[in-house]
Amino acid sequence: MSERDVLITGLGLVTCFGEGPEAHWSAITSGEAEPRLDSTRFAPYTIHPLPEIDWGRQIPKRGDQRQMETWQRLGTYAAGMALDDAGLKGDEEACARMDMIVSAAGGERDVEVDGAILEAARTREDRGVLVNEKLTTELRPTLFLAQLSNLLAGNISIVHKVTGSSHTFMGEEGSSIAAIQTAAARIRSGQSSHVLVGASFQTEHPDMLLGYDLGGFLEREGWRPLWSRDQGKGGGVVTGSAGVFLVLESRARAEARGQKAYAAIRNVVSGYADRPLGGLTAEITRMLADLELPSGPLLAISGASGAHEATTAERDALSAGGDIAVRGIAALFGHVKEAQFPLAVALAALCIANRSAVPPVETGVETLFDGVPERVLATTIGYHRAEGMALLEPA
Amino acid sequence: MKMTDHKGRPQVAVTGLGIVTSLGKGKSDNWAALTSGKSGIHSITRFPLDHLSTTIAGTVDFLEASDKGAGALTFQLADLAAAEAIEQAGLDGRIDAPLFLASPPVEIDWNARFALHAAGVEGEGCNRLLDAARRAENHDLFPASQFGTIAEQLARKYGVRGLPITLSTACASGATAIQLATEAIRRGECERALAIGADGSATAEALIRFSLLSALSTQNERPEKASKPFSKDRDGFVLAEGGAALVLESLDSALSRGAEILGIIRGCGERADDFHRTRSKPDGSPAIAAVSAAIEDAGMRPDEIGYVNAHGTSTPENDKMEHMSLSAVFGERIRHIPVSSNKSMIGHTLSAAGAVEAVFSILTMREGVIPPTINYDNPDPAIELDVVPNVARQASVSSVLSNSFGFGGQNTCLVMAREPV
Numbered sequence: 001m002s003e004r005d006v007l008i009t010g011l012g013l014v015t016c017f018g019e020g021p022e023a024h025w026s027a028i029t030s031g032e033a034e035p036r037l038d039s040t041r042f043a044p045y046t047i048h049p050l051p052e053i054d055w056g057r058q059i060p061k062r063g064d065q066r067q068m069e070t071w072q073r074l075g076t077y078a079a080g081m082a083l084d085d086a087g088l089k090g091d092e093e094a095c096a097r098m099d100m101i102v103s104a105a106g107g108e109r110d111v112e113v114d115g116a117i118l119e120a121a122r123t124r125e126d127r128g129v130l131v132n133e134k135l136t137t138e139l140r141p142t143l144f145l146a147q148l149s150n151l152l153a154g155n156i157s158i159v160h161k162v163t164g165s166s167h168t169f170m171g172e173e174g175s176s177i178a179a180i181q182t183a184a185a186r187i188r189s190g191q192s193s194h195v196l197v198g199a200s201f202q203t204e205h206p207d208m209l210l211g212y213d214l215g216g217f218l219e220r221e222g223w224r225p226l227w228s229r230d231q232g233k234g235g236g237v238v239t240g241s242a243g244v245f246l247v248l249e250s251r252a253r254a255e256a257r258g259q260k261a262y263a264a265i266r267n268v269v270s271g272y273a274d275r276p277l278g279g280l281t282a283e284i285t286r287m288l289a290d291l292e293l294p295s296g297p298l299l300a301i302s303g304a305s306g307a308h309e310a311t312t313a314e315r316d317a318l319s320a321g322g323d324i325a326v327r328g329i330a331a332l333f334g335h336v337k338e339a340q341f342p343l344a345v346a347l348a349a350l351c352i353a354n355r356s357a358v359p360p361v362e363t364g365v366e367t368l369f370d371g372v373p374e375r376v377l378a379t380t381i382g383y384h385r386a387e388g389m390a391l392l393e394p395a
Numbered sequence: 396m397k398m399t400d401h402k403g404r405p406q407v408a409v410t411g412l413g414i415v416t417s418l419g420k421g422k423s424d425n426w427a428a429l430t431s432g433k434s435g436i437h438s439i440t441r442f443p444l445d446h447l448s449t450t451i452a453g454t455v456d457f458l459e460a461s462d463k464g465a466g467a468l469t470f471q472l473a474d475l476a477a478a479e480a481i482e483q484a485g486l487d488g489r490i491d492a493p494l495f496l497a498s499p500p501v502e503i504d505w506n507a508r509f510a511l512h513a514a515g516v517e518g519e520g521c522n523r524l525l526d527a528a529r530r531a532e533n534h535d536l537f538p539a540s541q542f543g544t545i546a547e548q549l550a551r552k553y554g555v556r557g558l559p560i561t562l563s564t565a566c567a568s569g570a571t572a573i574q575l576a577t578e579a580i581r582r583g584e585c586e587r588a589l590a591i592g593a594d595g596s597a598t599a600e601a602l603i604r605f606s607l608l609s610a611l612s613t614q615n616e617r618p619e620k621a622s623k624p625f626s627k628d629r630d631g632f633v634l635a636e637g638g639a640a641l642v643l644e645s646l647d648s649a650l651s652r653g654a655e656i657l658g659i660i661r662g663c664g665e666r667a668d669d670f671h672r673t674r675s676k677p678d679g680s681p682a683i684a685a686v687s688a689a690i691e692d693a694g695m696r697p698d699e700i701g702y703v704n705a706h707g708t709s710t711p712e713n714d715k716m717e718h719m720s721l722s723a724v725f726g727e728r729i730r731h732i733p734v735s736s737n738k739s740m741i742g743h744t745l746s747a748a749g750a751v752e753a754v755f756s757i758l759t760m761r762e763g764v765i766p767p768t769i770n771y772d773n774p775d776p777a778i779e780l781d782v783v784p785n786v787a788r789q790a791s792v793s794s795v796l797s798n799s800f801g802f803g804g805q806n807t808c809l810v811m812a813r814e815p816v
Contacts, residue, residue, distance in 0.1 A: 044529075067672060100667070104563075105542050106500045115520025117505075118512045128443040131505055132599055136446045141607040145672050145802070149500040149542075149563045154803025157669045163681065166667035166805060167571060170500060170561045171543030178560045182575075189582040206521040210503070213528040215537035220529065270558040272550065385543055386558055 003252035006184045007261035007395045008349045010086025010247030012078035012198065015333045015343070016048040016240055020081065021262075025350050028332065031359050035332055037223055037238075044220040045213075047203050048240030048334030053077065058084075064159055069108045069146040070241075072155050075200030078243030079156045082196065086247035087259055092161055099165045099192045100153055101183050103176035103199035103338040107147035109207055113138045152200065162196055173303070174270075174386025175199070176341040181268040181388070183248050193253045198245030199338035208337075212237055217307050217383055226331040227315065227365045229306045236306035237383055240334020244342040246349075251395075261395035263352035265345070266375070267291055271387035280310065283387055284317035291377070291391045297323045299357050299373040303344040303380035304328050305335045314381045324377070325369040331361045341380035341388050348378040348392045397816055398647040400661070401694030404581040406815050410654040411486070411642030413479030414754045415472050416741045417453040417635055421479060426758055429766045430787040434619035434740050436633050442599045449611040451618035453635025453742030454597045461595075466501045466538075468595025470545045472638025472747070473498065477553055477591055480640035485654055489554035490642065492587035495576045496546045496561045497568030499596040499746045503540050511536065545593075555589065565801030566706075567665075568592060569639065569749025570809055574663040576643045586648040592750025593638035602634055608673060610710060622743075623770035624707035624736035625714050625782050632708040635742025639750035641757075646815055658757040659812045661794070662693025668804030675716050675800070682720035682798075682806050689796065689808035690724070697725050700732065700810070702765055702790070704756045704797040707736025708743050717798060718778040733790065735783040739769045749799040753809060756795040760813040765790050 013020060016036040017027040027033050039046040055073055058080030059065050065073060083089040088098070117134045124130050145151050150168040157163050169175040169182075176199050186192035202208065212218050212235070219234035229236040254261055269290045273283035300318060304311045318324045329347060336343055351357055357373050360366035378390045400406050414421065417435030418428040428435070435453045441462060444450045455461060460471035473496065481490055508524060515523035516530065528536075538544045546559040564571040569592025576588035605611050612631035614621040622633045649656055666688065668681035675682060690697055706717055721729050737755050744751050759765055764787050771784040794812045799805075 042525075045525075104500075106502050109502070111521050114508070118508060118520050118523065121509050121512065126443070127505070127509055128599065129445045132443060132446040132603065135600055135603045136606075139603065139607060144604040144607060147500075148565065148803065150565050150801070150803045150805065151672060153667075154672055154805075157667045157804045158672065161669050163667040163669050163804070165665050166564065166803070167575070168563045170498075170563055171546060172541060174543050174558055175561070178558055181558075182560075185582055185584065186578075191578065191582065206525055207502075210521075210524055210528055211540045213525060214503075214531070214540050215534045216528075216531075272558045274551070384541065385547060388558070 003250060004188050004190055005251040006187045006265040007249050007251055007254050008246055008263050009249045009254050009259050009261045010082040011262065011346050012082030012085060012245040013346055014074060014078050014243040016051060018051050021350060025354060028358050033332055035223055039222055042209060045209055045218055046223050046238050049204060050241040059159055067142055068155055071107050071200055071202040072146055072152045074202055074243035075152045076155045076159050078198060078200060079196060079245040080160055082245035082247050083160055088247065095161045097164045098162045099186060099195045100156060100162050101167045101169060101179040101195065101197045102153040103169050103179045104149040104152050105170060105338060106149060108205045109147065110139065110143055111206065172337055173340050173380050173382040176338050177270050177380060177386060177388025180341060180345060181270055184265050184268050187248060187250050194247065194249040196245060196247055198342045200243035201241060201337040201339045203239040203241045215384060225362045226304065226306050226328040227362055230308040230312060236308050236311060237335050238306065240336050242333060242336035242339045242343060244339045244346055246342055246346060262349040263392040264395045266391045266393045268390045273387060280313040281317050284314055284381060287387060287389050288321045291389060293322060294375050297325060297369060298375060298377055299351060299369045300324050300326045300377040300379060301344045301348040302326050302328050303340045304330060305383040306330055307383035310381045310383055314379065325367045327358050327361055327366060344378035344380055345390050348376040351376045352392050352394055400816055406646040407577045407580050407660040408644050408646045408649040408656045409641055409658040409660065409757055410644050410649050411480035411484030412657060412754045412757060413476035413640040414751060415455060415475050416637035416751060417455055418741060420475060429740055429755065430764050432767050432769045432785060434769060436618045436622055436742050438618055447602060448606055448613050449602055450615045451621055451633060452597050453633055455636040464504045464506065465596040465598055469498050469501060469593050470548055472595050473545065473549055473591045473593035476638040476640035477549060477589065480642050481553060484642040490589045491554050492556050492585050492589060493579060494546060494550055494555040494559035495572040495588060495590045496559060497572040497592040497746045497750060498545055498561055499594050500563055501596060507536050507539060563746065564805040564807060565803050566745055567749055567799035567801040567805040567807040568746040569751060570799035570807040572750060573641060573660060573753055573809060574807060577660045577663055580643060580645050587644040589640065590643055590750065591640045592747035594744050594746040595636045597634050597636050605634060612709065620770050622709045622739050624709045624739050624768055625775055625778050625780060626771055627773045627775040629709045629711060629714060631710050633742035635744045637741060637744035637747045637751045639747055639754045641753060658760060659815050660809065661812045662689045662810035664688025664692055665807045668806060673802050674712065679716050679720045679723060682716060682800060683723045685806035685808045686720055686724045689810045693810035695810065698728060700794055700796045701792045702759060702795050703732060703734040704752050704795055705734050705736045706798040706800045707738050709738060713800065714778060718780060730779050731781060733765050733783050734780045735766055735768045737766060752797050756797045756811050760792045760795060763789060763791055765792065
């Protein structure tokens with residue numbers, strides 16, 4: 001034990017299953033969790049949609065809400081929940097010294113304006129002029145700000161007053177693997193005492209699906225069990241929307257204020273396999289070795305996306321890596337891109353805190369885990385690049 | 396020589412520098428132009444100018460990727476700067492260390508969208524793009540849709556170790572890349588790191604978006620005169636492109652392999668602003684806190700700073716706020732510290748700016764020449780600064796404060812020194 005151990009003292013969670021740690025824990029442990037799906041809105045794609053959200057609960061000013069599109073609202077909302085959960089919401093002194101690392105891509109473009117330009121381009125040769133003409137007259141200034149990657153962090157500063165530092169990492173799952181790894185390293189080195197870290201992903205927008213299917217990654221014939229998607233015709237990924245934020249805090253700071261922690265992050269490792277060269281399984285195996293896993297049965301909350309190559313490599317490496325009971329959470333929540341690793345870590349923390357394992361999501365493929373999980377592994381192997389894992393233990 | 400700083404952390408040396416801006420490719424061309432007061436701002440030729448209120452920019456038009464879209468150009472700017480920096484550091488083309496890349500959030504561009512739309516068969520508007528994606532026989536457009544692509548290209552080419560980090564703190568991004576690299580070395584995670592800021596995103600859409608926020612100069616008639624930081628008639632920044640790279644290294648590692656020490660990253664300071672998405676807090680407190688934090692992190696006092704490489708965007712708001720913040724930290728002395736803005740010549744290179752200006756700051760100390768603030772013909776009487784007006788100045792500079800401020804409440808400041816502690 002060290003004063004600089006990295007504890008998880010707050011969780012903000014919004015997914016298709018609702019909001020908050022309790023709602024998620026009861027949904028995934030009831031043994032009856034069914035994926036919540038929408039197969040019509042973006043057919044032939046299936047998505048895990050957001051629940052109804054009363055934004056005013058975390059973003060009280062309507063003016064602030066109007067300055068954001070759903071992606072930013074979702075992240076700002078989940079960040080507020082995490083601060084609330086950690087008992088730091090409204091603690092201006094604590095928030096002014098709090099560091100923040102957000103993982104983000106671009107925001108939602110204006111579908112109406114883009115669509116109008118694309119349709120008009122069918123009959124016009126002067127496309128450069130067309131773009132200028134439409135964008136200068138139809139683009140809303142606020143929407144530009146709603147699209148800037150670092151403006152999710154900017155909105156969190158404005159709404160929740162987190163101002164110690166503000167960094168935005170970009171690049172799909174890898175961005176949040178690096179974010180959590182960096183946040184933990186800052187706490188371990190004494191550089192930070194508390195860090196807000198997380199992401200949101202709003203899949204209910206054609207551009208967000210395009211970002212996957214230009215690479216042929218999406219399922220196209222409805223939902224199917226995660227671990228057998230390589231037997232279907234599609235690319236294996238069914239996406240979801242989610243906002244997930246964690247408050248990480250040094251043991252010294254959490255104990256000084258008597259704050260309970262869900263779990264401690266024992267270690268975070270990242271990888272960057274050169275996949276075209278075939279090194280993915282070896283890289284995952286190397287990461288497992290670096291984590292120094294305990295002997296005996298281990299519970300793993302897997303962020304596997306369903307993308308064929310990455311999911312197969314992870315399954316192979318984990319089954320060769322010891323007695324590991326894997327839970328593929330994307331089957332329930334969809335693949336939530338930048339929020340995938342924070343979600344896996346959050347659910348692993350809930351297992352530690354509740355001293356209980358999540359039952360198999362896919363019975364027959366995922367093995368039972370008996371007893372109390374003393375350590376829980378959280379994985380995210382990017383659908384296209386970047387790999388990350390964290391090992392959690394009781395605080 | 397002491398290997399650690401006042402807080403017992405490894406001192407961080409600069410051992411390689413690379414740069415590309417509208418003034419040219421490489422340090423020597425850039426430095427010659429910058430110190431002779433030359434402007435790289437010109438009328439835009441890359442795309443049609445119909446309906447645009449701003450028609451000037453500091454685009455980089457002389458590269459192979461200049462007309463290949465924002466992603467391709469941003470990569471080439473980063474690539475050229477990295478190659479120059481790694482060569483100067485004597486590392487034989489391979490960095491074997493982590494990468495921190497500041498780059499713009501680059502989306503699929505309009506040319507690709509039009510091509511996709513034309514290839515689609517069913518659906519309207521954006522949904523037709525998805526139809527085209529499903530029918531596509533290859534995945535050629537996929538890399539452009541991923542935010543980790545540019546870093547991966549650089550990582551594979553230069554032997555980057557581990558998972559590269561791509562970051563955005565808007566107009567402070569380049570400084571943040573240097574900050575994160577410095578902090579990783581200080582934490583002992585690596586002996587060396589590559590920090591890059593690159594931005595080739597001066598597209599029509601970027602210009603329109605910034606115009607909608609009234610952020611850009613519309614003084615199109617004489618492009619080279621439009622960027623006029625600290626002048627009374629300044630009316631906005633000039634959008635520009637560029638790339639800069641720094642090889643950073645623990646002093647210990649640099650000396651033990653016999654590398655030349657080009658400068659030292661002494662301190663990093665930052666503070667987020669919670670006031671507004673595009674405007675800074677009226678009392679300037681976040682910027683003041685960031686400047687103070689950087690000087691404190693460097694283990695220095697304000698009176699030890701010899702030159703300020705200003706953010707100096709030439710917007711009415713920035714220059715006023717920056718002057719106020721500097722006055723608060725330096726007091727009366729600010730009127731006697733040289734404060735100049737590279738942006739008067741190269742425009743605002745956005746995600747690259749903090750890195751570009753850090754490279755120029757190191758060169759300022761090494762060469763003993765302070766680049767001027769050009770177009771200073773009509774001083775703003777409310778801003779009493781020694782802006783090094785119009786002509787470069789010979790001066791021995793041993794430490795520099797470089798400011799970077801960005802939309803979204805981003806304030807990041809770096810303190811650099813000529814010599815180790």
